[in-house]
Amino acid sequence: MFDIIIVGAGPAGLTSALYALRANKKVLVLEAKAYGGQIINASLLENYPGLPNVSGFDFATNLYNQVKDLGGTIKFETVIRIEDDKTVITNKDKYQAKAIILATGAENRKLNIDREEELVGRGVSYCATCDGNFYKNKTVAVVGGGNTALEDAVYLSNIASHVYVIHRRDTFRGEVHYINELKNKENVEFILNSNVTKLIGSDRLNAIEVTNNDGTKKEINVDGLFVAVGQAPKNEIFKNIIELDDKGYIISEDGVHTNQEGIYVAGDTRVKDLRQLTTAVSDGAIAATTAIKEMED
Ligand code: NAP
Secondary structure, three states: EEEEEOOOOHHHHHHHHHHHOOOOEEEEEEEOOOOOOOHHEEEEEEEOOOOOOOOOHHHHHHHHHHHHHHOOOEEEEEEEEEOOOOEEEOOOEEHHHHEEEEOOOOOEEOOOOOOOOOOOOOOOEOOOHHHHHHHOOOEEEEOOOOHHHHHHHHHHHOOOOOOEEOOOOOOOOOOHHHHHHHOOOOOOOOOOOOEEEEEOOOOOOOOOEEEEEOOOOOEEEOEEEEEEOEEEEEOHHHOOOOOOOOOOOOOOOOOOOOOOOOOEEOOOOOOOOOOOOOHHHHHHHHHHHHHHHHOOO
């Protein structure tokens, strides 16, 4: 029997573990893949207070070691199911806890084209605020038509020499004020009704093929491609007991409790406005302290 089982070893989950361990609780963290979550893709944190020159990988590794050094148990197992009696079933075992914190994060949606994974960090990025500064006075493209893509394009237009905004339709899902701002920028060019269909370059990206919905193709030289086509949570396995919104994010009225007593949520996986490292670690601290307080009450 553990005091707290945390599902997910990203910044939210590991911060929950840190707080719970420092309160002398017996903690198990379960992670399906690798520790660190999305932040390991960030070359430098840059917008995390006080740590401008630390890489996402170093941050995650330090946090992981911090949790291990405090005696936290971290198992790399895939959670398959959670029961409302707080039993957690994985692909390898079965565990029980007094409280559970769900910190499963969200994944950036991919374009699902050839070489996309291979070129991550070598021209392909899913995070403009993390990687934008590497493209000073260079040419970049942003794919997507939502607020993230538009906000990324605004941000990149102040760094890069030229920004293409590539969207698969002729109208944007994102807010009109971003569109107007982008239209007023001399270094921003819209490519509408189009998809990125090929990534070109040997060691790193240096061009993309863009295909218009009418079938015409063109090659554009770019140094960077920022993919901003939305995120997707991974909460299907919880839907037997946990209330999710229509996109699969965990609903929490106060940002910490789920609809199940003793099951809490932290980080990108919950319904929230700002998905950043700062808000993920904040959620983690709040979820752990709330769980501990309610367990002791
Ligand atoms: P989003 O709103 O879901 O937009 C995703 C965009 O990517 C859509 O334009 C979609 O095209 C396009 N897309 C999806 N799959 C694609 C594919 N395979 N190939 C090409 N394009 C594809 O995602 P988001 O922009 O990340 O925003 C997520 C949420 O956070 C939204 O609610 C957003 O408003 C919010 N947000 C708010 C702010 C802010 O208020 N400042 C900033 C960022 C995000 P279609 O339009 O054709 O479907």
